[in-house]
Amino acid sequence: MNSNILQDNINQLALLAAAIILLLTIYVAGKYIKQMKTDKSTGELADENWDGIGEYKNELPSGWAYTFLATMVWGMWYFIAGYPVDGYSQIGEYNEEVQAYNKQFESKWANADKETLQAMGEGVYLVQCAPCHGISGDGMGGKAADLTVWGSAQGVLETIKNGSKGLGFPMGEMPGGLLSGEDAKAVAEYVANHMQGEKPAAFATCASCHGEDGKGMGGMAPDISQYGTPAFVKMVLEHGKKGYIGTMVSFKGRLTPIQEKAVGTYILSLSRGE
Numbered sequence: 001m002n003s004n005i006l007q008d009n010i011n012q013l014a015l016l017a018a019a020i021i022l023l024l025t026i027y028v029a030g031k032y033i034k035q036m037k038t039d040k041s042t043g044e045l046a047d048e049n050w051d052g053i054g055e056y057k058n059e060l061p062s063g064w065a066y067t068f069l070a071t072m073v074w075g076m077w078y079f080i081a082g083y084p085v086d087g088y089s090q091i092g093e094y095n096e097e098v099q100a101y102n103k104q105f106e107s108k109w110a111n112a113d114k115e116t117l118q119a120m121g122e123g124v125y126l127v128q129c130a131p132c133h134g135i136s137g138d139g140m141g142g143k144a145a146d147l148t149v150w151g152s153a154q155g156v157l158e159t160i161k162n163g164s165k166g167l168g169f170p171m172g173e174m175p176g177g178l179l180s181g182e183d184a185k186a187v188a189e190y191v192a193n194h195m196q197g198e199k200p201a202a203f204a205t206c207a208s209c210h211g212e213d214g215k216g217m218g219g220m221a222p223d224i225s226q227y228g229t230p231a232f233v234k235m236v237l238e239h240g241k242k243g244y245i246g247t248m249v250s251f252k253g254r255l256t257p258i259q260e261k262a263v264g265t266y267i268l269s270l271s272r273g274e
């Protein structure tokens with residue numbers, strides 16, 4: 001903030017104008033009050049008459065007309081030269097302050113440990129996510145995704161059973177019921193462990209869209225090798241989701257990278273009881 005607002009010549013002009021307007025108002029008001037006491041009205045009456053109140057056909061006072069024109073000229077000047085559209089603005093100053101603050105925030109917490117991230121994530125979660133997902137993360141009886149299973153083997157099982165849509169990948173929709181029984185369980189474990197351990201044969205069903213390595217074939221489908229990590233939550237936050245349950249808004253640009261990581265860490269702690 002500029003502490004000395006009078007250094008701004010626009011403010012100086014505005015102040016000067018305010019003083020002139022004040023003086024003129026006092027002068028004109030005094031003049032008319034005096035006139036009302038002493039003057040007799042003259043001139044030709046207009047035809048209209050409202051309950052005995054008539055109107056004289058007087059010229060527009062030239063002072064008024066000049067002032068009216070002058071305000072137009074001043075308005076143009078103000079818009080083009082005084083405060084040009086791309087000049088200083090309070091919103092711009094606010095945005096710069098927020099950006100500077102976010103930068104400070106990012107560097108302060110760049111190396112936050114897991115507990116710190118989880119605590120920070122809980123704060124973000126309760127404000128930004130709990131209104132839809134519920135305080136406990138269970139999705140409030142089906143109103144939003146149940147985050148207490150999402151990101152775990154059980155979450156993958158539900159995805160295999162129900163399918164998935166609405167993240168907006170070029171591959172489009174993932175149909176439900178591609179696998180069942182032991183095959184589905186083995187694949188779910190494999191995916192939830194970030195594709196470590198022995199690859200179940202049934203994973204071939206998934207590989208046709210997600211790729212042999214699960215990385216989503218260069219952006220065609222989600223990178224499920226990251227399923228159940230803060231990076232996957234970050235991806236979901238940026239995409240938003242119009243799925244079978246309902247619509248989740250995109251949080252693109254609304255959280256800082258550290259906040260995204262923190263809220264991801266927190267919701268994954270929900271499904272793992274950590």
Ligand code: HEC
Binds near residue numbers: 159168209222243
């Ligand atoms: C027909 C192509 C296709 C097949 C086959 C397929 N997927 Fe998907 N999968 C997708 C697409 C596309 C998405 C993103 C859908 C969306 O927009 O929600 C997705 C999303 C997912 C997700 C993320 C869902 C979420 O809730 O975030 C998981 C996990 C997943 N797939 C696992 C699997 C597994 C396991 C298999 C094998 C049983 C499989 N997929 C088979 C196309 C496929």
Ligand code: HEC
Binds near residue numbers: 128145
């Ligand atoms: C406006 C309500 C709303 C808000 C706010 C919201 N969500 Fe969601 N979210 C949903 C809905 C609805 C779904 C289920 C979408 C579907 O599949 O139909 C969902 C799904 C999800 C999923 C599963 C996505 C997938 O790929 O299956 C995750 C993870 C998630 N939300 C995390 C969050 C986080 C983290 C926040 C807070 C930063 C948040 N949500 C805020 C409504 C919301």
